[in-house]
Amino acid sequence: MKKIDKAKLILWIILGVAASVAITRFIFGLGATTNLTDNTPWGFWIGFDVMGGVALAAGGFVIAAFNYIFGVKEFHSISRAAILTAFLGYVAVVIGLLFDLGLPWNIWHMIIFWNPHSPxxxxxxxxxxxxxxxxxxxMPVVLERFPNMKLLSRIHKNLVKVRIPLVILGIMLSTLHQSSLGSLFLAMPYRLHPLWWSPIIPIIFFLSAICLGLMMVIVESMTSxxxxxxxxxxxxxxxxxxYASVMIGIYIIFRFADILYRGAGVFLFDGNWGTYLxxxxxxxxxxxxxxVFGIPNLRKNINLLxxxxLIGVIGIVFNRLNVGGLTHLNNLTEIGSFYFPSWMELSISAGVVAFAMLMFFYFVENYKVWDKKPFEEEEGKLLEPKFDTNYVYLGPPKVANRIKFTLSFVIAFALSFSLISGEKIYGEGYEKTPVSKAKGGDVLFVDGNRDFYGVNFKHKFHSDTLRIQCYExxxxxxxxxxxxQCFECHNDMYLTGDAFRHSWHISADGTNLDCFKCHSKNMSKGAEFRKSPDKIMENCFECHKDLIPEGSSVINIKTYKTPSYTDAMHNLCINCHEKRIRHDIDLAGRKPSLAMCITCHPKPQAPDSRRKMFEKEQKNKWVVVPSKFNLK
Incomplete structure (x- = not known):
């Protein structure tokens, strides 16, 4: 096999593994295929597939700018390959993003529902x-293959005419979103390590993207x-x-000047994990x-070049991974659990890259991406079959390769299913958040998950002044x-709870009830409860005579499942407030926002206050925002 065929075989195997994981991800969700949690919602897919993928595709606008705008004609021969690499890179970004989104079918929403204030x-x-x-x-590269088709030929001519405006538009759009990816993290001064967080992080992202684009073109050209x-x-x-050496020098100057100017230089040698990264x-x-690029004798060595x-490409992609998650607070301190991607996350990313590379090889071999198509001299030759008792003849090389690629894909696809954890697929799939009881007496601080953003509930005021009965x-x-208390039945912040505790009732440590005490022998338990819940509840009242207090809003119980603590609190308070506004016109005039969130949840604190509280509660010693960049 040729070198390119061996490479394709490996890529098809990777794609086969990724395909099985992709099916699992879209059927069973993110929980079955990733190590993402509520504490770390952004993982490897965001850092590598999206942020790294966008940066890797920067070679397209960089080479186009040099060739068509700055007149560096030496780059003309690689401009098509660079644009193809960029196009496939952005396709890979979109595919990777679809895997990461919890609701990928809603991705079209930003086209209709605009939020121009969001980076x-x-x-x-x-x-x-x-x-x-x-x-x-x-498109002109594809269309020039069909010169005899008038419509396609006309489209080709028109696209060639508007090439320069398209290049200028592409440079403008690339500049905007390469930098705006950094703007996303301007809102995270207390989450991102100060060696990475910066008020000029958009500029740093843009400069590093140019460096990466130039180095990526070198890697792509030499690999192909x-x-x-x-x-x-x-x-x-x-x-x-x-050119890359000049841009890297500028990037280094900006990076270290920014760190020193912000006063974050103390973290350069403090010996923690963030410093090593x-x-x-x-x-x-x-x-x-x-x-290597700056010393002429070194860059003459092709292998060293x-x-x-390649090292530079890996390094800047590593930068995106650091910014995207590795250097976040929850990964560098004891707060939260350390995130490391699962093998399925890695296989999806590898599969997306493999897909892009296979598409690149297809276009190179079938269209005039280079001045001369590879293997052009072999086309049209009639090859006689060679028979050997030690091998099976699969046909001409092209046919044989297709058979090998298909077989490798199918085998990898099948075998990878055996590695997918059944426990993850059939597990709960959600991270439990146990609820803690409210603190206080006359005034209760309702903070179920202890995140210090609870609600002060004036219990004495509601019971004594407003005369609200306990059973309400x-x-x-x-x-x-x-x-x-509420937390005893609504025992999870975001998931439905279990007020009955079936396992406790039938266990020896509990009530040790016989199943047929509650359930008849001739009907499944679930069907019986759905058919006649009142009859089932009669058994409950034999033991729990005061289960439902007199006057309670609960008349009968249709299920043992309880709403989440968050839903229960919101429904109880909002419904009560809405009811009082409807029946008290004077109250509605004085407090029209009584049923709105702001009544119970105070306004957000000023950034300085929030920072002080954050540092006090989380005991975070390394987050620094110098006074000259304080957010007001």
């Missing part, structure tokens, strides 16, 4: 528009030349490395490439209890 809105629109621009930029036995374009590689990232993304460019809120009693 993510701007990123989404720019990515959509730039993907369209890249499609139009590359190696696989297709094509001669290395040494003059172009030399030029690219020279920073120096690893800078060594890979900047120092090694700058040394390729190695340093405490509508069920536990055995031997009266006016049972």
């Amino acid at each position: 993510l809105f701007e990123v989404g629109w720019c990515v959509m528009l730039y993907l369209t621009v890249l499609f139009l930029e590359f 030349s190696f696989l297709y036995n094509k001669e290395y374009e040494k003059n172009i590689l030399k030029k690219l490395s020279q 920073f120096w690893i990232e800078m060594t890979l993304s900047a120092f090694i490439p700058l040394i 390729y190695f340093s460019a 809120c405490h509508h069920l009693n536990k055995p031997g209890d009266k006016n049972s």
Whole structure:
């Protein structure tokens, strides 16, 4: 097999594994395939597939700018390949984003429901528009294959005429969203490590994207030349490395000047995990490439040039992973659990990359992406079959390769299913958040999950002044209890609870009830409860005579499942407030917002106050926002 065929075989195997995981992800959800949690909702897919993918595709607008705008004609021969790489890169970004979104079918919402104040809105629109621009930029390469079709030929001519405006539009859109990806993190000064958080993080993202784009073109050019036995374009590689060295130097200056100016230099050598990540990232993304690209004798070595460019690409992608999650508060301190991607997350990302590479090979082999198509001299040759008793003849090379690729894909697809955890698929799939009881006496601080953003409930005022009876809120009693507290039945912040505790009732440590004490022998338990819940509840009242207090809003019980603590609190308070407004016109005039969130939940605190509370409660010692950049 040729080198390119061996590479394709490996890529098809990776794609087969990714395909099985993809099916699992869309059928069983994120919980079955990822290690993401409520504490770490952004993981490897955001850092690598989206943020890293966008940066990896920066070579398209960089080379287009050099070739068509700045007149560097040496780059003309690689401009088509660079634009194709960028186009496939953005397609991969969109595919990766669909895997990460909890509700990917709602991705069209930002087209209709605009939020121009959101950086993510701007990123989404720019990515959509730039993907369209890249499609139009590359279309002439496809259309020129059909010169005899008048309509396609006319479209081709018109697209060639508007090439420069498309390039300018593409540069503008790339500049916007490459920097706006950094703008997303401006809102995280207390979550992102100060070596990465910066008020100029959009500029840093843009500069690093240009560096990555130049190095990615070097890697792409040399990799494809190696696989297709094509001669290395040494003059172009030399030029690219020279430009890359200049941009990397500018990037280093901006990065360290920003850190020192903000007063975050104290974290450069404090010996914690964040510091190690920073120096690893800078060594890979900047120092090694700058040394090799900047010294003429070193960059003459093709192998060293390729190695340093590849290291640089890995380093800047590592930067996106750091910013996207690795250097967040929950991963660098004892607050929360450390996140590491599952093998299924890694396989999806690898599969997306494999898909993009296979598509690149397809276009290179079938369209004039380069000045000369690979294997062009082999086309049209009639190859006689060769029979060997040690091998099975699968047909001509193209047919044989297709059979091998298909077989490898199917085998990888089937085998990977055996590695998928059944426990994750059939598990609960949700992270439980147990509820703690409210604190206080006359005034209760209702803070079920202890995140310090609870509600002060004036219990004495409601019971004594407003004359609200206990049973209006405490509508069920536990055995031997009266006016049972809310958290005892609504025992999870966001998930439905279990007020009955079936396992306890039938266990020896509990009441040790026989199943047929409550259930008849000739009907399934679930069907019986659905058919006649009142009859089932009669058995409950034999033991729990005061289960429902007199006057309670609960008349009968149709299920043992209880709403989440959040839903129960909101429904109880909002419904009560709405009822009082309807029946008291004077109250409605004085407090028209009584049934609104702001009545119970106070206004957000000022940033300085929130920072002080954050540092006090979380005991976070490394978050620093110098006074000159304080958010007001």
